[in-house]
Amino acid sequence: MSWIAEFFDDVYLDFMQYYRGEEATRQEALFIQKALGISPGKRVLDVACGHGRHMAHMPRDSVVGVDINVKYLKYAKRFGDVVAGDVRNPPFRRGAFHGAYIMHSTLGMFGPEADLEILTWLSGIIKPGGRLLVDVANKAKIEDIYAALGETWNFWISAGPYRVLSTAHYNPLHSKIREVRQIYKAGKYLGERVLELTLYGLGELRIMLSTVGFVVEAAYGDFNGEEYRRGSDRLIVVAMKTSGVSKALEEAVKWTK
Incomplete structure (x- = not known):
């Protein structure tokens, strides 16, 4: 069993109710709404939604959650549509969403190759002009x-x-x-x-995102809108989808086959 399957259990679920309680979660959700421009008629993806902590504070019918933990999804489905799936290969069609968010260092749990794979898939399912929010620990x-x-x-x-x-x-x-x-x-x-x-700095995230067709628009150090600094607890990046996967990445994938 991987550390991920052991870590995200009933104890973690209970712990999070206290560690990131109702007020902190609401503030994070409001920040996400503003950063992604969530509004009626727009659909965004909560990547690794878990038990729906942020979905609970989103406008109804605006968010779809995806997670591999079926037990957690039983809680998340109270707040919107959910799909059981691996975030490294999400089961959605190209251009299905106006945006997406991936929180709490989910990007970093699988290693550099898989993390780039996640960003590549997200590039495919987000419409041009849509936005992606990535929240990671500050390297x-x-x-x-x-x-x-x-x-x-x-x-x-x-x-x-x-x-x-x-x-x-x-x-x-x-x-x-x-x-x-x-x-x-x-x-x-x-x-x-x-x-x-695996930890990523702002420069590393910028390169990874640009490789798969995103342009970084802003970087924050907290969900109160504070600008990112070296001493910030978090690194929260907002990037806009502009194009597809770079030619360099396409050639690299072909070469490895």
Whole structure:
């Protein structure tokens, strides 16, 4: 079983109700609506929608959710249409959506090759002129922590009754961070979970997006609209779909076959 299947369980679902509660989720959803220009008649895709945390605060019939976790989709379908599918190969026709958003470092969970594959598919299903929002952990801030503390450091995460001791390991050669989390709820130990991410900087995301036909329009450091800075917790990029996959990428794919 992959770390992803083990990580996104009932404990994570409960933890998120406290970690990113109703008010924080509503603020994120409003930011997404504004960034993507969601309005009546426009349909956008929630990539890896999970239990529908953001769908719950979107205009009705404006968002379709896709996720591979069928158990989470049972919750998400209360807020709109959902589809069970792998985000690395979403089951939608070309130009099906006016925009899409991929949140909470989902881009980064599968590795560089698969992440570029995800962006390529999203380029295909978003109409020209549509927008894509990508939210990832801020690589620059994590690299500054690495420079100050070394390759391993510990920190606590508190959320409602939860206390989580996280031990982070950063590999700068591969831009990968691995967190081993010891989870406690109301003083009771619930076990260990592992999170692994490939991190991307603003320049790297710009190149990846441009390769598959997007132009970056803005970068933010928070869902309150704060401009992106090196010390921001998040890197939130908004990009517009302008064209198809670049000739260079097409030739590279042909060459590997």
